[in-house]
Amino acid sequence: MKSELYEEGLLKGLAEGDKRAIEIIYKDHFNSIQALIINNNGSSDDAKDIFQEALIVLYEKVRSGSFELNCQIKTYLYSVSKRLWLKKLSVSNRFVSSAEDPASTYPVEDEIEAHEKRDAEFDMMEKAIAGLGEPCKSLLEAYYLKKQNMQVIAASFGYTNADNAKNQKYKCLLRLKKIFFAHYKNGIDHE
Amino acid sequence: MSELNMLEKVERYINGEMNPDERVQFEQLRKTNAEVDQLVVEHTFFLQQLNRFGEWKKFRQLLQFTHTDLAEKGHIQSSRLSGKARVIYLFNRYKRVGSIAAAIALLTTLSISALVWTLSPSSPRSQFEELNKKYSQLEYKSRKQASEIDQIKKSKTIPVDMPFTTGGTGFIIDPKGYLVTNAHVVSGASTIAIQNNRGEYLVEVVHIDKHRDLAILRINDDSFKGYGSLPYSISKKSGQLADPIFTLGYPRNEVVYSQGYLSARTGYDGDTLSCQIEISANRGNSGSPIINRRGEVIGILNGRQTNAEGFAFAVQGKYIYQLSDSLRKADPSVPIRLSGRSYISSLERSEQVKRIQDYVYMVKVN
Known part of the structure; x- marks a missing residue:
């Protein structure tokens, strides 16, 4: 029997991106989600994608500061995975109706909607960064994503000093912002 | 003020990098x-947004990494480990089509056998029974022989008192139990075994190419369980001059790490099959993987010039691809698949080595 405290500890670990906590959650729940997907017309690759997406939903939730799920991790992941999978099936017309079991599911509609919106935004960012081309892409990734020191970046990219690298970085950032906001405003107009 | 300057100011203001005077001035500007x-x-x-994107990306990578790690250790079921999941998936997907086909087949079979039964002349019953009896006797005998052969075959373990000498090094190229090493390591051997801290296994040569000095071995041992996947990939490119590289091998009874760099694109005497690397290598290092910093195998160490110290030659990684391709063409039952993707590209060197060493074996010959 897993106590609430134990699960809360795991969720805290997850929020901090702790490797060990993620491994435990993964190990405890992946197989049952995989069974759910495979029994409903999915492959094991689908299972991996859906499970990881559900973990991201959970990650975003605990990072927003609430470690109280009001249900077990297992129930939460199951509900999210099921919703995500049914959605995917209905999109690809492979929909297979399955009996809802209200006792073992938990309402997650809002969270999934928020997740989809975030996903779209991240997608936009990814495309915008990819659209920059080299060396802008690597330069910005090194500074803003990997949080490397400007001196280190200057040395590894071959700039003579950190100021030149910084100047180049701002030029790249300006371009990135323009691409991103063009997509972003477009995205909002479409909705 | 240029757009660029303004952006720099704004970012420094947000990050709190401005000195107090500058800050007051900037806040004034903001107001007006x-x-x-x-x-x-x-x-x-x-x-x-950028920050959250970075964290999201990092988390995704961590999940991907956790998945392969757990699958490799067998903590979760993965399609690459067992074909069961895929079978169930295919069954679910095609069961309707399958059952219709089966029904038609059954109907056809029944009608044909009914036809044959009504049309064929009846044979003398006693003769038939005698034949039947002889047949079942034969069947019994062959089954008995088969089980005896099986028993002999099953004892695929290393005989206790077999004297081995160390030949060189080999490494796994396919998780189902295929290794590659140098042809000169295994040529002329009657029995070959491999060993590292995972265990000791009997292997057999499935393909040998003396010209390129490569040999592919297959683990042929009951106690071998297979791997989930490989941490490193095999690269078709040999890389740039001065690229840092490292290797793991068995010049003595223990795995030894050494590092160096790619020093020439051709090997001994202008040999274009191989390349030259600056690394300290000994005899037992033959067959060691040459790995770049992204965790990609770019070659296989195959020897050094006898009158020179400190550099060695390596067969280029693309020839492993050619060898496995030609092997697959010659014998489609050999299911070798080379991995093109390294899972350890972003790890520190010591972590990479820790993950690779389970896949590198000492090759012993008799």
């Missing part, structure tokens, strides 16, 4: 200039 104010708000949002 709505455009600047808007820029601060917009950039704060953008930086937040």
Whole structure:
């Protein structure tokens, strides 16, 4: 029997991106989600994608500061995975109706909607960064994503000093912002 | 003020990198200039977005890594480990089509056998029974022989008192139990075994190419369980001069790490099959993988010039691809698949080595 405290500890670990906590959650729940997907017309690759997406939903939730799920991790992941999978099936017309079991599911509609919106935004960012081309892409990734020191970046990219690298970085950032906001405003107009 | 300058100011302001005077001045500007104010708000949002994107990407990578790690250790079921999941998936997908086909087949079979039964002349019953009896006797005998052969075959373990000499090094190229080493390591051997801290296994040569000095071995041992997947990939490119590389091998009874760099694109005497690397290598290092910093195998160490110290030659990785391709063409039952993707590209060197060493074996010959 897993106590609430134990699960809360795991969720805290997850929020901090702790490797060990993620491994435990993964190990405890992946197989049952995989069974759910495979029994409903999915492959094991689908299972991996859906499970990881559900973990991201959970990650975003605990990072927003609430470690109280009001249900077990297992129930939460199951509900999210099921919703995500049914959605995917209905999109690809492979929909297979399955009996809802209200006792073992938990309402997650809002969270999934928020997740989809975030996903779209991240997608936009990814495309915008990819659209920059080299060396802008690597330069910005090194500074803003990997949080490397400007001196280190200057040395590894071959700039003579950190100021030149910084100047180049701002030029790249300006371009990135323009691409991103063009997509972003477009995205909002479409909705 | 240029757009670029303004952006720099805004970012320094948001990150709190301005000195107090500058800060007061900037806040004043913000109050009076709505455009600047808007820029601060917009950039704060953008930086937040970028930051969250970074964390999201990192988390995704961590999940991917956790998945392969757990699958490799067998803590979760993965399609690459067992074909069961895929079978169930295919069954679910095609069961309707399958059952219709089966029904038609059954119907056809029944009608044909009914036809044959009604049309064929009846044979003398006693003769038939005698034949039947002889047949079942034969069947019994062959089954008995088969089980005896099986028993002999099953004892695929290493005989206790077999004297081995160390030949060189080999490494796994396919998780189902295929290794590659140098042809000169295994040529002329009657029995070959491999060993590392995972265990000791009997292997057999499935393909040998003396010209390129490569041999592919297959683990042929009951106690071998297979791997989930490989941490490293095999690269078709040999890389740039001065690229840092490292290797793991068995010049003595223990795995030894050494590092160096790619020093020439051709090997001994202008040999274009191989390349030259600056690394300290000994005899037992033959067959060691040459790995670049992204965790990709770019070659296989195959020897050094006898009158020179400190550098060695390596067969280029693309020839492993050619060898496995030609092997697959010659014998489609050999299911070798080479991995093109390294899972350890972002790890520290010591972590990479820790993961690779389970896949590198000492090759012993008799």
